Amino acid sequence: MKSLDKLASLFRRLPGVGPKQAERFSLYAVKASEGEIEDLVEALRAVKSSVKYCAECCNYSEENLCAVCANPSRDQTIICVVEHPQDVAAIEKTKTFNGVYHVLHGAISPTEGITPGAIKLKELTDRIKASDGAVKEMIIATNPDTEGEAMAIYLTRLLTKYVHRITRIAYGVPLGGDIDYLDEVTLGYALRGRTKI
Numbered sequence: 087m088k089s090l091d092k093l094a095s096l097f098r099r100l101p102g103v104g105p106k107q108a109e110r111f112s113l114y115a116v117k118a119s120e121g122e123i124e125d126l127v128e129a130l131r132a133v134k135s136s137v138k139y140c141a142e143c144c145n146y147s148e149e150n151l152c153a154v155c156a157n158p159s160r161d162q163t164i165i166c167v168v169e170h171p172q173d174v175a176a177i178e179k180t181k182t183f184n185g186v187y188h189v190l191h192g193a194i195s196p197t198e199g200i201t202p203g204a205i206k207l208k209e210l211t212d213r214i215k216a217s218d219g220a221v222k223e224m225i226i227a228t229n230p231d232t233e234g235e236a237m238a239i240y241l242t243r244l245l246t247k248y249v250h251r252i253t254r255i256a257y258g259v260p261l262g263g264d265i266d267y268l269d270e271v272t273l274g275y276a277l278r279g280r281t282k283i
């Protein structure tokens with residue numbers, strides 16, 4: 087059926103949705119009440135119209151400043167740089183970080199055609215330069231893959247003059263995980279990031 091196929095092909099554009107799941111979502115739409123469909127459409131529209139970038143850290147926010155940047159008890163002199171908004175959520179869940187963030191929305195990747203201009207890099211350099219030496223530490227928490235590593239080196243070279251201390255997070259050994267199941271990059275980080283016990 088044309089309308090079902092069309093809907094399934096739209097669902098397939100969603101991240102992580104395979105053909106089976108797209109089909110199930112489409113069949114849900116057939117069974118759902120008019121009200122449920124309205125709610126879904128309304129929620130999609132609301133997200134699109136009200137969510138924008140935080141003026142400070144470029145995370146998604148409904149206000150000019152996100153909840154972290156607007157919180158006066160957060161330490162504005164420590165900036166943790168991440169690739170994606172979901173990385174902020176993951177770090178916030180650990181409840182171990184009281185600084186602020188900067189969300190790049192990606193990492194430079196020549197193979198995927200992601201240039202420095204395609205991510206929120208200028209916003210970060212402008213922010214750090216404008217702080218006039220007030221930023222004590224920049225923690226680079228980009229992904230431990232090729233792009234994330236290259237991004238960390240790039241950021242360090244770019245901003246070393248403007249920040250007192252630049253650090254890279256240590257990727258720890260997952261609790262309950264076996265050391266031999268870790269790939270070498272993860273394990274290398276875990277070793278380098280070790281702390282005295």
Ligand SMILES: [Zn+2]
Nearest residue numbers: 140143152155
């Ligand atoms: Zn913010």
